Amino acid sequence: MTAARARVRSALATLVLAVPCTLLLYGFLAAESEGKVALVLAGATLAAALGWRTGLLGWAVRASGQGGLALGFALSGLALVAAFHEDPFVLLLLARALIALVACLGLHVQLADAGVPNFAGAAFFGVGGYTAAVLGKGALPHAVVLLACGALAAAVGSVLLLPLLRTRGHYAALITIAFGLLFRTFFEVNESLGGPQGLKLGGLEVLGFHFNDDRHVLGLEWSGYAFYALAALALALAALSLVRRLERSWLGLALDAVRLDETAAACFGVEVARWKIGAFTLGNALIGVAGGLSAMMVGFIAPNNFTFQESLVLVSILLLGGLGNLAGLAVATLIVVCLPEKLQPIQEYRYLLFSVLVVLVLVLRPAGLVRRTARRSFGSAAA
Amino acid sequence: MTPAPLLVCADLTRSFGGLVALDGLSVELKQGEILGLIGPNGSGKTTFFNVLTGLYPATRGEVRFGGLTLTGARPQAVYRAGITRTFQRSRLCLELSIFDNLAVGAHQQLDHGLYFNLLRRRALARQADATATAARELLEIFDPPLAARLFEPVAGIAMIGRRRVEICRALISRPKLLLLDEPSAGMTADETAHLMDDLLEVRRRFGDLSIILIEHEMSVIARVTDRCVVLNYGKKLCEGTYAEVSTNTEVRQAYLGLA
Amino acid sequence: MDLLAQYLMNGVMLGLMYALVALGFTLFFGVLNVIQFAHGDVLTAGAFAGLAGYALVVRAGVQASLPQLLTVVLAATLSMAVLGAVLGRTLVLPLKGAPALNVLLATLMGGTALRECIRLFYPGGSQPQRFPALLPSTAWALGRFTLRLDNLLMLAAGMALVLGVSLLLQRTRTGLAIRAVAQDEETARTMGIDFRRVVLFTFALGSALAAFAGVMNGLYYNEVNFGSGLLLGVIGFSAAVVGGLGSLSGAVLGGFLFAGLQTLGAVVMPFASAYKDVFAFGMVILLLAWKPTGLIGEPLGERV
Incomplete structure (x- = not known):
């Protein structure tokens, strides 16, 4: 009886959350003029403020629970893909945002959970892309290639493990910065992987299904990008679930202990180095898979795709979304990836505006936009 | 015939550059015993804990605990052997x-x-x-x-x-051995008394918990410890029950500045 | 032999530029325990400010190269001193006590903003800009090695500047205040030292040094680029780390060491000259893996 009621309540909360979000996103993505985009943004701000003030937002997030949130996310994504089934521009944008979310989740495990800085996110994204470009031409099934993208990014990252474990704070950050710059320069001067022009890729193909082709399904004309958007949605959901489960388990707790006080953690048996290695490796693997899928979708990869600037953007998304807050991370990724594309006049100025925004957040709200909340129990009472 | 001691530290030494923070300290602890560690600030009490728990490697000397040799052991191994600690300045994850x-x-x-x-x-x-x-x-x-x-x-x-x-x-x-680094710092006398009662209660329930207690509050030391070790400049000044130690002239000189 | 001399000259010039940048990093770290990562972009901005100053005096009809040179140097250093103090005031001081990563990210983003401003708003800023040759072009041929007067002059000026900073810190009241803050902020405050003023002065000083390095860089390569500061910043920071952050002599040593390694790489592997930046960054990573807190280690007595 109560279980059934709880389920209804959760479903209701999910609807309360997902329907307005989906509608706003639809409006945002469909808007064709800057004025309309601004209008939708104003609407979103208003809705968020209202939800916040009335407590409806908090209630809906709590009541829908983990399963509900994931379901809402999935349904909302599916609805948007279906709504824009013929619009390659919007679908590409959507897929890019979802792929960026996967990469940010990888960074989140590293930075927000284990406290290992990574200012070379774009470089690991690039490793995934180049892996896809090189292996994708061969006979390997593309699902395996995507896994290899993650594995290779993790393997390349392991080169940095020793220096990262021996250093802390600024010094550790510098190592990743140096690596990011090194990596890009290397691919620019090394002609064997296309040099500055980069490499071309064929599209993703799984079990004979070519993602690049437009096709007729369910009585509708679907752009090829719709399938990429769906693949990205599936990947993002998997990554979200993985990171979420990780954080709400003893694993996440051990990472927290490592991040917050290495010395105390060591005194209670936490193998600090082992956990840092695990987090850094898992994070890079996620970033690498994202990079592989992205390269296959876009069809080419070049050193210009993974500049230091892009690495900074990834870290900043993390900060803006609020460290330790996956929902916030998803929203921040969406805004940062999509907004400049929709507001063409700011496109050229996006790094400038973005950097100023991040500086303002850091100076005015040092704890991040959203304060980190303590983990609630993952015992049976909370399930 | 006495049972083998739980903890044996022999000639434990730790120096930082020219400063010898812990100088040839030898301490034994029986199972179930509460040992008080006293001495002026900077006399090496916390350094002793840090060396014992593997945070600082010892410059010289050895540590045996139960049947294990913990000399040079990492903090994680010390924890697994059954030694845990608190820190002088609270180190919880806030x-x-x-x-x-x-x-x-x-x-x-x-x-x-x-x-x-x-x-x-x-x-x-x-x-x-x-x-x-x-x-x-x-x-x-x-x-x-x-x-x-x-x-x-x-x-x-x-x-x-x-x-x-x-x-x-x-x-x-x-744990088999608990290291408490000034647990009563910032507490009132009442709160401290309660805390000590609770510790004794826990020890009663756990059976064989041994404790080493760093403490400045002499009434606490007098009440709960079986034995005390007094440190000064990293060296053991003397050792014995609180009553013996507190009447020792050297201790009074070093600690209280009394002639 | 001649070629070696050429390499040596080049290495010394690079070393001096790195040392000037590293000095800034080490000064900032000394007084505030922060890394100001916009420093490399301050260098670029300095070079562009010098360039702007040059354009102004040329338009005003000044033909002689000495006043032109003075204008360039003054425009660069003074404007960057102001900018450095402003950055310290708005980006770094408000974040005092925040996690180290926040300061790092804030200054990295501040640097990005600066870089983007140059790219977007300086006329033609997205393209490399020609930097005027303002120094006498006299040169002596010693076999195959040409000793250039302009290089010698830059070297002398840079060395004098390093020496001057060191004298300032050791011999003046301001220097004493900086060293006091570096030793122990609390005590320095109780001794009546105006902490904010010392910090802002240090930021101004360090940034002016970077601006000078930027002008040197422009004069040496006859070109400046909006993105070049990033590389110099990372190398300068690495040099400061290698020498031990907070140590003045360490920074200078680190700068020359780094340039030495780069030059060595070029001598040993001339075929791989395209990889010289890859080599530089690889060295940074290796050095930190080998000596995580720098070659000289945690400076205790010698901090600034």
């Missing part, structure tokens, strides 16, 4: 809940397998429940109101409560 902090203390009892944590969510929930029960039991002894606030962040808890949580974190793994 943004984590009380439960999380205690669960860090219970690290070795918890299953950290990938499969278990990511996929066997029900079994994980059961383990979390069991850990929560153990945490509540301990908190009930030291600070019953905190047991009801198990999932609140430590940052929102008063200093006194934090000290008690830190002691619970050190106890939840059922």
Whole structure:
């Protein structure tokens, strides 16, 4: 009886959350003029403020629970893909945002959970892309290639493990910065992987299904990008679930202990180095898979795709979304990836505006936009 | 015939550059004993804890604990051998809940397998429940109101409560030896008395818990310790029951500045 | 032999530029325990400010190269001193006590903003800009090695500047205040030292040094680029780390060491000259892996 009621309540909360979000996103993505985009943004701000003030937002997030949130996310994504089934521009944008979310989740495990800085996110994204470009031409099934993208990014990252474990704070950050710059320069001067022009890729193909082709399904004309958007949605959901489960388990707790006080953690048996290695490796693997899928979708990869600037953007998304807050991370990724594309006049100025925004957040709200909340129990009472 | 001591430290030395913070200290501890460690500030008490728990490698000397040699052991190995500690300045993870902090203390009892944590969510929930029960039991002894606030962040808890949580974190793994670094700092005499009662209560329940206690409050030392070691400039000045130590002229000279 | 001399000259010039940048990093770290990562972009901005100053005096009809040179140097250093103090005031001081990573990210983003401003708003800023040759072009041929007067002059000026900073810190009241703050902020405050003023002065000083390095860089390569500061910043920071952050002599040593390694790489592997930046960054990573807190280690007595 109560279980059934709880389920209804959760479903209701999910609807309360997902329907307005989906509608706003639809409006945002469909808007064709800057004025309309601004209008939708104003609407979103208003809705968020209202939800916040009335407590409806908090209630809906709590009541829908983990399963509900994931379901809402999935349904909302599916609805948007279906709504824009013929619009390659919007679908590409959507897929890019979802792929960026996967990469940010990888960074989140590293930075927000284990406290290992990574200012070379774009470089690991690039490793995934180049892996896809090189292996994708061969006979390997593309699902395996995507896994290899993650594995290779993790393997390349392991080169940095020793220096990262021996250093802390600024010094550790510098190592990743140096690596990011090194990596890009290397691919620019090394002609064997296309040099500055980069490499071309064929599209993703799984079990004979070519993602690049437009096709007729369910009585509708679907752009090829719709399938990429769906693949990205599936990947993002998997990554979200993985990171979420990780954080709400003893694993996440051990990472927290490592991040917050290495010395105390060591005194209670936490193998600090082992956990840092695990987090850094898992994070890079996620970033690498994202990079592989992205390269296959876009069809080419070049050193210009993974500049230091892009690495900074990834870290900043993390900060803006609020460290330790996956929902916030998803929203921040969406805004940062999509907004400049929709507001063409700011496109050229996006790094400038973005950097100023991040500086303002850091100076005015040092704890991040959203304060980190303590983990609630993952015992049976909370399930 | 006396049983073999639980802890034997022989000629333990640690120097930082030219400064010898711990100078040839030899200490033995019997099972179930409460040893007081006293001495002026900078006399090497905390350094001793840090060397013992593997945070600083010893420059010279050795440590044996139970049947194990812990000389040069890493902090993790020291913990697994059954030695836990509190810190002079509270080192809880402030943004984590009380439960999380205690669960860090219970690290070795918890299953950290990938499969278990990511996929066997029900079994994980059961383990979390069991850990929560153990945490509540301990908190009930030291600070019953905190047991009801198990999932609140430590940052929102008063200093006194934090000290008690830190002691619970050190106890939840059922160590054989507990190292307490000035647990009463910042507490009133009353609160300190309570804390000591609670410690004795825990020791009664756990059976064979041994404790080394760094403490400046002499009334506490007098009441709870079986034996005291007095340190000065990293060296052992003297050793004995509180009554013996407190009448020692050298101690009075070093510690109290009395002639 | 001649070629070696050429390499040596080049190495010394690079070393001096790195040392000037590293000095800034080490000064900032000394007084505030922060890494100001916009420093490399301050260098670029300095070079562009010098360039702007040059354009102004040329338009005003000044033909002689000495006043032109003075204008360039003054425009660069003074404007960057102001900018450095402003950055310290708005980006770094408000974040005092925040996690180290926040300061790092804030200054990295501040640097990005600066870089983007140059790219977007300086006329033609997105393209490399020609930097005027303002120094006498006299050169002596010694076999195959040409000793250039302009290089010698830059070297002398840079060395004098390093020496001057060291004298300032050791011999003046301001220097004493900086050293006091570096030793122990609390005590320095109680001794009546105006902490904010010392910090802002240090930021101004360090940034002016970077601006000078930027002008040197422009004069040496006859070109400046909006993105070049990033590389110099990372190398300068690495040099400061290698020498031990907070140590003045360490920074200078680190700068020359780094340039030495780069030059060595070029001598040993001339075929791989395209990889010289890859080599530089690889060295940074290796050095930190080998000596995580720098070659000289944690400076205790010698901090600034």
